[in-house]
Amino acid sequence: MSLKLSAWxxxxxxxxxxxxxxxxxxxxxxxxxxxxxxxxxxxxxxSLVTAEDFVFSGIRTPKDYSKTGFSSIPVSSxxxxxxxxxxxxxxxxxxxxxxxxxxxxxxxATEIAFVLEGTIYxxxxxxxxxxxxxxxxxxxxxxxxxxxxxxxxxxxxxxxxILGSFNSENPGLVKIPSAVFGSDIKEEVxxxxxxxxxxxxxxxxxxxxxx
Numbered sequence: 001m002s003l004k005l006s007a008w009x010x011x012x013x014x015x016x017x018x019x020x021x022x023x024x025x026x027x028x029x030x031x032x033x034x035x036x037x038x039x040x041x042x043x044x045x046x047s048l049v050t051a052e053d054f055v056f057s058g059i060r061t062p063k064d065y066s067k068t069g070f071s072s073i074p075v076s077s078x079x080x081x082x083x084x085x086x087x088x089x090x091x092x093x094x095x096x097x098x099x100x101x102x103x104x105x106x107x108x109a110t111e112i113a114f115v116l117e118g119t120i121y122x123x124x125x126x127x128x129x130x131x132x133x134x135x136x137x138x139x140x141x142x143x144x145x146x147x148x149x150x151x152x153x154x155x156x157x158x159x160x161x162i163l164g165s166f167n168s169e170n171p172g173l174v175k176i177p178s179a180v181f182g183s184d185i186k187e188e189v190x191x192x193x194x195x196x197x198x199x200x201x202x203x204x205x206x207x208x209x210x211x
Contacts, residue, residue: 029054030085032077043084054082062094062161069099069154077169089171091164095120095154101162102177103151109171110146111164115139118160124150149176177208 030043031053044053056075065071075090077083083090089109093101095118103125113122115136123133124144135155136142144150146167154160181190181204190201 027085029082031081032084056080056082059090059092062092065094065096065099069096070094070101072101074173083169085169087167087169089166089169091166093152093162093164095152095160095162097154097157097159099154099160101152102175103149104173104175105147105149106144106166106168106171106173107147109166109168111144111150111166111171112141113144113152113162113164114141116161116163118154118158119156120152120160120162121155122150122152124148177204181205182208 027043028046029049031049033042033044056079058079059073059075063071063073070093072091072093075083075092077085077089080090095101115138117138119138120136121133122136122142123131125131126145126148134142152162181201187198187201190196191198196204
């Protein structure tokens with residue numbers, strides 16, 4: 001490989017690596033000015049920033065999950081300005097007994113999940129369709145690699161709570177049932193892909209509307 005070609009390869013590799021995760025902050029912090037719609041436009045003057053900007057109380061109690069058996073409260077910079085430009089976010093997830101966090105993935109982040117209460121069957125699937133799953137008890141932690149399908153289910157007899165942390169302030173969320181059966185994919189595609197008939201497909205679409 002010529003020296004010139006090698007140099008171009010290293011430049012392209014560096015560009016790829018630098019764009020593969022959230023960019024590093026350029027300031028100690030950047031609390032967005034509320035009058036701007038985009039968090040990237042302007043930071044609040046540091047003299048106007050207080051400790052309250054770095055505290056979020058919105059996950060003290062869970063959302064109502066009595067109907068579906070599961071609820072989650074995502075904590076990103078859109079609701080917690082103190083996270084802006086820091087490259088991280090958070091989530092609280094609550095489960096009734098038997099409740100499930102359906103198979104999903106985060107396209108822009110690795111997740112670490114901590115079991116605060118309860119007994120959770122938790123796992124992920126790699127690109128070779130191998131399943132890595134385990135029953136987690138209170139106080140245990142599991143990591144889900146970036147972009148890989150994962151799931152959780154409360155298999156205990158009491159309620160359960162998970163706290164999750166992401167290495168991106170905007171991890172994204174794609175729920176597989178909703179993405180497949182709750183989207184506008186043509187019916188004939190789904191019928192052929194999954195061997196369903198129209199009645200079965202309609203039933204699935206109605207079911208995933210609650211997710």
